[in-house]
Amino acid sequence: MILTVTLNTALDITYRVPGLRPHSSHRVTEVTERPGGKGLNVARVLAALGHEVTVTGFTGGPTGRAVQDGLTAVSGVVDALLPVGGATRRTIAVVDDRTGDTTQLNEPGPTVTPAEWNAFQEAYEDLLPGVSAVALCGSLPPGVPVGAYAGLVRTARTAGVPVLLDTSGEPLRRAVAARPDLIKPNADELAELTGSHEPLRATQDARRRGARSVVASLGAEGLLAVTPEGRWRAAPPARVRGNPTGAGDSAVAGLLSGLAEKLPWPDRLSRAVALSAATVLSPVAGEYDHRAYEELLGRVEVRTEASAA
């Protein structure tokens, strides 16, 4: 069983409007809702791949109930979210029908009390036995200490469970020092962590800071992996065009799936790139196209990367 942690779960709401004009009033023509937050997105992809997944983190209020109702519809995902007094945040993606562009509004999330945070840490520790891999995903809600992920990485390591970390900023900086097995920063997150805008240099620096392996997602250029077993670049066979929403979460699901199955790195990277590209190609934002995934999987180019000069 794979475990994903989403401390700041969300009810992801998408609005379609015929032309967004600031400081005016709009009738929303279409409303869609689904459970969100990186760890829940990762879990949905893992379940579609056939894995058994448990999701944990926090849920609260009417928005939290809507998230949990949405999760019951996803077969293969077990809900182990913990209740909090505050309400789960909403994220609103406003899609402009004329341009196809998206304007994003993200609520901060509920304020988590020290007692709620303690209860989570205990529940997390209780879940770890029997887990093949754990992913710690996304931003921290107000009230959760900035060193939260560092503590959760240490607990997983003590339990002997490999841990993937996908976050940013100071929570990432602190948690890297706790020696996670794998981090998956994008170019901006990597530059913020290391101060370097040169991906290979920055990736090596991130390893020196404590990450056992680093897989940097470089947009259309694909993935750059620097690991104790070697270095690789992996990219789709041709540039894919579409909606990049959720592509990063699909890449995490691919890497986590390969980590749980102890696949060789080239296979993990192929899976991550194919899932990510199949998500960009999907007509539904954040979902991946199964046929595109199957078709792409054998065609991902994985090249060994030379050492940095």
Added chain:
Amino acid sequence: MILTVTLNTALDITYRVPGLRPHSSHRVTEVTERPGGKGLNVARVLAALGHEVTVTGFTGGPTGRAVQDGLTAVSGVVDALLPVGGATRRTIAVVDDRTGDTTQLNEPGPTVTPAEWNAFQEAYEDLLPGVSAVALCGSLPPGVPVGAYAGLVRTARTAGVPVLLDTSGEPLRRAVAARPDLIKPNADELAELTGSHEPLRATQDARRRGARSVVASLGAEGLLAVTPEGRWRAAPPARVRGNPTGAGDSAVAGLLSGLAEKLPWPDRLSRAVALSAATVLSPVAGEYDHRAYEELLGRVEVRTEASAA
């Protein structure tokens, strides 16, 4: 007891963001929620004035539960909303902290089934005995027939209950022909109904179409009332500056309160203008400032209006 009808209730959500830029991502710094839809806003003002108010209309889903939870906190308001299978809509007001301007996103509302609409009409008829005045407020959710307000006006007249109508477009046009006691269009709604942009001419035309009395809200110029008892203009003693959100609903509450108490027209208009101005002056959008209301009430200028040439 006063009854207000809100067929398309809403969970009104306000976001503060530090500068709204289309096609980018925003962290919302402050989230506030409250029950919304014109009839619920009117009820809240009536309750604050000391009236007993019952609210009816539709409620559904997690958003509907949040609306009903919010209503229980308002003393003097009785919840007689009817459940529907769909979810109560959200409205999102995005306030730009830099400019103070608001961008509004309004969901369409749940689709009401014919059975739900029939159940509402029966419940409404059952509520009317003992009601001193009824207000029919706001837009129609999908599925409710465009002639809905016309039917609800007729049912109220049959029950001998005076009826105030505050809506727009085709639902207003149909319902005016059913002879409501009072309509309160703004300048745009009045022009759309009558084809005339000259308020006095348009107001008289609206009476010829069936409304017993018409009170047109003309923004900073105040109210223009054309009634069987006479014609008046009413305006605050000085121009008020602030947030106009809810000012129209407060004016409706003032008029409805005066209608229920059978006050002379000049007193009804004073109350409506003072409440409306005290709402613009309030630091909280959609609430009215009690002290400003008390202070303004005796200072509203009500002038008799000469006949049109």
